[in-house]
Amino acid sequence: MANAHEGELSIAKEITKKTAESKANGIKFQRFTSDELATKDHENYELYKKLEMTDKEWKELINYAKKLKLRVFVDVFGLKSAKKLEILNIDGYKIHSSDISNPLLLNHFANSKKALLLSTGGSTPNEIENAIKIVKKNSKEIILMHGFQNYPTKISDLNINRIFSLKEKFQLPVGIMDHIDGGLSLAKIIPLMAIGAGARIIEKHITLNREKKGLDYFSSLNPDEFKMMVKILRECENALGDSSFEMKSNELTYRKIHKKSLLAKKMIKKGEVLRDTSFEYKRTRNKNIISINEIHGKISSQTILKGTIMKHSLIDKKSHKIAATIACRVN
Numbered sequence: 001m002a003n004a005h006e007g008e009l010s011i012a013k014e015i016t017k018k019t020a021e022s023k024a025n026g027i028k029f030q031r032f033t034s035d036e037l038a039t040k041d042h043e044n045y046e047l048y049k050k051l052e053m054t055d056k057e058w059k060e061l062i063n064y065a066k067k068l069k070l071r072v073f074v075d076v077f078g079l080k081s082a083k084k085l086e087i088l089n090i091d092g093y094k095i096h097s098s099d100i101s102n103p104l105l106l107n108h109f110a111n112s113k114k115a116l117l118l119s120t121g122g123s124t125p126n127e128i129e130n131a132i133k134i135v136k137k138n139s140k141e142i143i144l145m146h147g148f149q150n151y152p153t154k155i156s157d158l159n160i161n162r163i164f165s166l167k168e169k170f171q172l173p174v175g176i177m178d179h180i181d182g183g184l185s186l187a188k189i190i191p192l193m194a195i196g197a198g199a200r201i202i203e204k205h206i207t208l209n210r211e212k213k214g215l216d217y218f219s220s221l222n223p224d225e226f227k228m229m230v231k232i233l234r235e236c237e238n239a240l241g242d243s244s245f246e247m248k249s250n251e252l253t254y255r256k257i258h259k260k261s262l263l264a265k266k267m268i269k270k271g272e273v274l275r276d277t278s279f280e281y282k283r284t285r286n287k288n289i290i291s292i293n294e295i296h297g298k299i300s301s302q303t304i305l306k307g308t309i310m311k312h313s314l315i316d317k318k319s320h321k322i323a324a325t326i327a328c329r330v331n
Contacts, residue, residue: 002030002075002216004207007051009061011208016065018223019206022230026071028094028117028203031058031085036078051215055084062088073117082108090114092141095131097121097148106134115141117175117201120166121148132170143201144170147177152218155180158190163197175201179219182210187221188229192236202233259289261309268304273297274315284309 001019005012012029019027034048053061065072066089075094076082082093082105092115099105100123109116116139120128128144136142144166150157158178166174176194180187182205191202207220221229247255260281268278274295288311301316308314 001027002205003051004205004214004216004220005051005053006215007053009053009057012053012057012061013064015206015208016061016068016070018208018226020065020068020070022206022223022227023234024070024226024230026073026091027065028073028075029058029061030075030077031081032075032077033080036080058084059088062090073115076105076109079104079108086112092116094145095119095135097123100127100131103134106131110135110137110139113138113140115139115143117143117145117203119145119148119177121146121177125169128166128170132172142172144172144174145177145201145203146174146199147179147203149177149179149219152181153179155184155186160190160193160197163194163199167198173200175199175203177203179205181218182207182220182222182225187219188225188232191229191233195233195236195240204229255289256287258283259287260284261286261288262290262292262295264304264306264308264310267306268300270300270303271316272300274300279310 001012001015004015016027032048033052034045037048038045062072071091072089073092073094074085074090075096076085077096077099085093093109093112094117095105095109097119100119116135118128118131118135123131132142146163146166147153147158158180160176163174163176166172176191176199178187178190178194180190191199191204194202204226205216205218205220206223206226207214207217208223210217210220210222261284262279263282263284265278265280268274274297276292276296279292279295286309288309290310290312294312295310295315299316299318301314304310304314
């Protein structure tokens with residue numbers, strides 16, 4: 001959500017509701033006070049002041065999100081806000097890349113024993129490594145978040161391939177926050193590319209209406225677009241499946257229907273040595289998937305007529321031992 005709520009609890013709750021309706025797993029808020037985020041002479045200090053919500057409002061919003069079965073993560077920008085969140089029912093914290101070298105916050109988060117999303121945008125490998133060393137002490141789970149916000153981020157700055165590098169170097173799961181222009185067709189495609197690269201979490205901005213050009217609209221999707229993106233992501237997730245070679249029922253059915261059987265290309269006499277030149281492969285009504293390698297050099301147990309589908313019962317069992325003996329002698 002970032003600051004799309006513009007400091008209004010009612011808007012924050014409506015965005016939260018739309019997020020739940022999209023079937024997303026969770027929602028991420030940003031909790032801060034203007035004084036812990038910036039100095040009074042900072043150009044956005046007064047804006048930050050307007051975006052603040054009271055402790056009571058935050059409690060109501062977080063409870064509302066949990067009631068809607070959403071996991072709740074919070075971007076926290078200072079110890080004061082972090083300590084106030086300790087008593088609320090949140091699932092984890094997001095460490096902004098601007099705080100990746102802030103040991104005060106990092107140590108506090110490490111002691112929270114909650115899941116941590118660690119932003120890596122604009123950070124060096126050493127900064128990331130040092131932050132991981134601090135937070136991994138007691139953390140339940142650490143996920144590196146690749147990407148940065150550049151209002152909006154250029155396509156050429158996405159560097160999706162860096163997901164591979166982050167996973168390999170730090171041996172941690174990686175997510176993405178792409179922050180590209182929400183109005184681009186690629187806004188709903190980039191998350192799919194990231195999943196293909198191994199991203200475990202997709203962070204995407206949502207707003208009620210991009211056309212109003214409110215706060216944080218740059219990289220946000222409208223609720224209907226966000227819902228469609230989630231739907232496509234679920235289908236993509238299902239398509240990825242797993243990496244094992246174990247065949248599921250539909251693949252086994254495919255194998256049974258389409259694999260070719262081994263047929264005798266000519267009549268083979270009983271006791272004749274079986275050669276690959278005596279066989280051919282064809283699709284048949286009655287299936288018997290046997291490899292030419294399984295029978296080559298073996299002896300037929302009976303006369304095999306032309307067109308006969310080969311099976312193990314047509315091979316002399318003694319020929320297995322003969323073949324093994326010959327192999328030993330050759331060796």
